[in-house]
Amino acid sequence: MRCNVIGVSAVAAKKKKSILPGFGIGMGFTLFYLGLIVLIPLASLFLKTATLSWSEIWGIFTDQRVIASYQLSFTTAFFAALVNAIFGFLVAWVLIRYNFPGKKLIDGIVDLPFALPTAVAGIALTAIYAPNGWMGSILTNFGIQVAFTPIGISIALIFIGLPFVVRTVQPVLQELEKEVEEASVMLGANRWRTFRSVILPEVFPAVLTGFALAFARGIGEYGSVVFISGNMPMKTEIAPLLIMTKLEQYDYAGATTIAVGMLIISFVLLLFINYLQWRSSRRMISV
Template identity: 60%
Template sequence: MSLVSQRNSILPGFGLTLGYTLLYLGAIVLLPLAALVLRASSLGLSGIWQIAMEPRTFAALRTSFSLALAAAGINVVFGGIVAWVLSRYEFPGRRLLDAAVDLPFALPTAVAGIALAAIYAPNGWIGVWLAPLGWKIAYTPLGIVVALVFIGLPFIVRTVQPVIAELNLDLEEASATLGATRYQTLSRVILPTLTPALLTGFALAFARGVGEYGSVIFVAGNLPYVSEIAPLLIIVKLEEFNYAGATAIATVMLGASFFILLAINLIQAWSRRRLGYV
């Protein structure tokens, strides 16, 4: 008897649920992606490569992927700290702050972009103090990073927070009893346990950042070769009725995102095996 059939389930049989799963994923995820790749394949690999290597397209792809990676990396550090504080400390207003973490999920992305532009513009609440120092955030690549950090923070916090809540405090106490410093306890006891969750949050924040559009276009400046993102360039191609070019850029983004996420998942699986989770 197979392992699947030995497990009890409140849902109908394995065959029915698996069939629904494949049908749902096929219709919602695989079919649209297959149509995208099929449409772009009419150009051939050489045609897709030629479009991807156009100076403006390459600059937009580089901007999207590099800034998404940078924002996800920033969120790993500061999002991890936020998750630690919300999980380990009791203080007035903690529940309010905990609820505020989910605001980027609830806000329309355009609203977030307008708000960030209003704050960090040269005449904004924060930008007006930075302008005399020669620091410009809005309408620069730095503004894109700020927007991607804003929308990516909840992915890190909500992924890491449950793991922190389940950490065994006895391990930390034993580490301190054996004479370990706080840094040693953090680096050798806590961080290895949090690494799989941090990698998962990083992957989610990166994936969201690469495809983000609404919150970025209001704060980026959208200058070709400087602060133009790939999703905006796809919109530009569609407005020019250049559907082949739009699908080619989208296919390149899809392929690059897939391989980056695959690498992150392989690292995550390795870290889980190293910790003995699987």
């Protein structure tokens, strides 16, 4: 009898700990959706690449033109994401902490890169920063060329990546209680210490998430970069453009091989960023 009571209690406890109803259907739909939209297309890349021999795959990866395109894509995406992490936080801080005329207008402008077609953004940036453009002509007088250089590519990636950081950090800043900052000041901490010890630990995971999103978007960006880059092999040719070039040459296996290389490198880098975010979150919880 006692064993039955214990068994019933265990079943009841298990039911109490069970998750919300509909988990089976929801999980099944999630796996089906991810498999159909994400995993199957990615698997086709690996299957197409597998038609090549290991020596052919290694030859593509070690080609100087491919290596140069990888270096350019990842370095400019990283630099642009880093700039967006800093200035995106500042923009989010201003929009949350201050009230001023035109605040809603500026808040709406932040989302323009989401709504604007990337090709239009690329044409606009090229027209502005070209040697005969408005900004380009001014910078040329100082010996600075933006269009058709890695600098121009970075500017295009900063343009399209800023909203990712702003919209990720904004909710965290909005939920951050000002009373905690006021208590820190009352305890004798200066503004820098309050920011470093109170505010930064709270928003750093969100900033890191925004950085990861902007970085991931920048790696695969094509439309806004293809115009301002100039597309010079070994100099300003990004990896997505090289993939398009391979496709136009009907070299599908070569294009998928370059894409698989980008996918693997991106996955490793994003996994490392997520690990840093997990560590920062655990450190914040432990404190």
